[in-house]
Amino acid sequence: MTLSGATAVPELVATRGIAFKRQDPKGWRSVRFRSVAVRAEPGEAAVIDALRSGDERAFARLVDSHHLSLLRVARLYVRDRGVAEEVVQETWLAVLEGIDRFEARSTLKTWIYQILTNRAKTRAQREHRQLPFSALSDDEPEVDAARFRPIDDPKHPQQWAAPPRTWPHERLLARETVEQLRIALAQLPPAQQVIVGLRDIDGWSSDEVCAALEITPGNQRVLLHRARSRLRNALEDYFETP
Secondary structure, three states: OOOEOOOOOOOEEEEOOEEEEEEEOOEEEEEEOOOOOOOOOOOHHHHHHHHHOOEHHHHHHHHHHHHHHHHHHHHHHOOOHHHHHHHHHHHHHHHHHHHHHOOOOOOHHHHHHHHHHHHHHHHHHHOOOOOOOOOOOOOOOOOOHHHEOOOOOOOOOOOEOOOOOOOOHHHHOOHHHHHHHHHHHHOOOHHHHHHHHHHHHOOOOHHHHHHHHOOOHHHHHHHHHHHHHHHHHHHHHHHHOO
């Protein structure tokens, strides 16, 4: 595959400060370079065709759409951010080298994330790190037990004693609220950050997340519920603080 386009250096594509330059007819190597402007991603079939035809701007759009999320996923597996960056760059190189063999048995983004996950797992095994989704504790409470009625309540056993409140829409959209939510998101455990980011920020379906990260629907559901509960609790604390 040869990328061509409007960069000043022949056979070079760069985005987010990362460039992929042809080293020989069979391979690519990554170098640091400038970023290029990107636009909204077109349909997936068009993206695949563009990548196969060597459209560097299509590749730049793809990187811009997924690079940060890929980095968050890589950080689940490897301790060092620099190593995580290497895993992501290796993933993009694999995409360039393998796009002609992509058979569309999954979505393009699922295929990309599967490449990353497999490479990150290999790095994690080298570092003797536990895989992030291999074991989930079931005893972590998502909501304070004090908010529920006792099991022996004569009318409503184990139902809400203090149900979640509904907040005005304008308060939820306020800049200060968005900042509080961003802070709360950053404080989530890494696996929960990734799951809630893919589901609620990037708009992925449950099936897409499970396929991309190679986790069970049950694990995905638990992580998403815990993440959403923590974020809601953080907003409750913020709104109820005098």
